[in-house]
Amino acid sequence: MHTSATWLMSLMLSLSTQVAAQHKHSHxxxxxxxxxxxxxxxxxxTVNLDAPLDSLVGFERAPRNDKERQAADEVLARLKSGAGLFNGDASAQCTLSKAEVKAPVLEAGATAKGGHADLEASYEFRCTLPAQLRTLDLGLFEAFKRIQRxxxxxxxxxxxxxxxxRRPARSVRLVR
Ligand SMILES: [Zn+2]
Known part of the structure; x- marks a missing residue:
């Protein structure tokens, strides 16, 4: 038996489910x-970064000219090297053992879905003295001016x- 109240409730539930699904789909x-x-x-x-491409290179599509291509290449190289971006306590003696950067939309001929595109990067560090790890210092705000949070x-x-x-904070306490 359907009262108007339960009908309204189920309609609202299905609407909110749809909104959530759409949000997830368009990323x-x-x-x-x-x-x-x-x-x-x-x-x-391990550190995994998920960033709007706009916040790193200033656009979310394949580069259209040499200047944009160069900007994109510089960002990709910087992220791939990871240099200065993620710093564990020096005493923990962590070294980068693996870095992977994915930004398919930067490839020639690629198009961004719905006008937006992300870059994903993952890093793995091996630490000689992991017990010394207390904070992770982030160089992201310094390296990428468009990142605000x-x-x-x-x-x-x-x-x-x-x-x-938020700028200019850069230190994250590590839980263990
Ligand atoms: Zn975007």
Whole structure:
């Protein structure tokens, strides 16, 4: 039996489900906001970056001229090297063992879906003295002027913590 109230309720529920599904599908992002997942496990420190391409290179499509191509190449090289972007405590002696950068839309001929495109990068560091790891210093604000906020999720053996960094903050406490 359907009263108008339960009908309205189920309509609202299905609408909100649709909105959520659409949001997920279009992978909408907010320019200036990047996501960072940080995990410490044993000797490894892993960092995953998910950023609107706009916040890194200033556009979200394949480069249209030499200047844009050069800008994109510089950003890709910088991220691939990871130099100065993610710094664990020096005493923990962490070295970058793996770095992967994905930005398919920057490839020639590629088109952004719905006008937006992301860049994903992942890093793995091996630390000689992981017990010394207490903070992760981020060089992202310095390297990329268009980033305004970093939403960080830190995972460790004891759980997860969410932290939001705004300029000029750059230090993330690591949970262990
Ligand atoms: Zn965008």
């Amino acid at each position: 909408a992002h907010e320019h200036g906001v990047v996501r960072l997942d940080v995990a410490v496990q044993g000797e490894s420190l 970093i939403d960080v999720q830190v995972a460790g053996a004891r759980g997860q913590v969410k932290v939001t960094l």
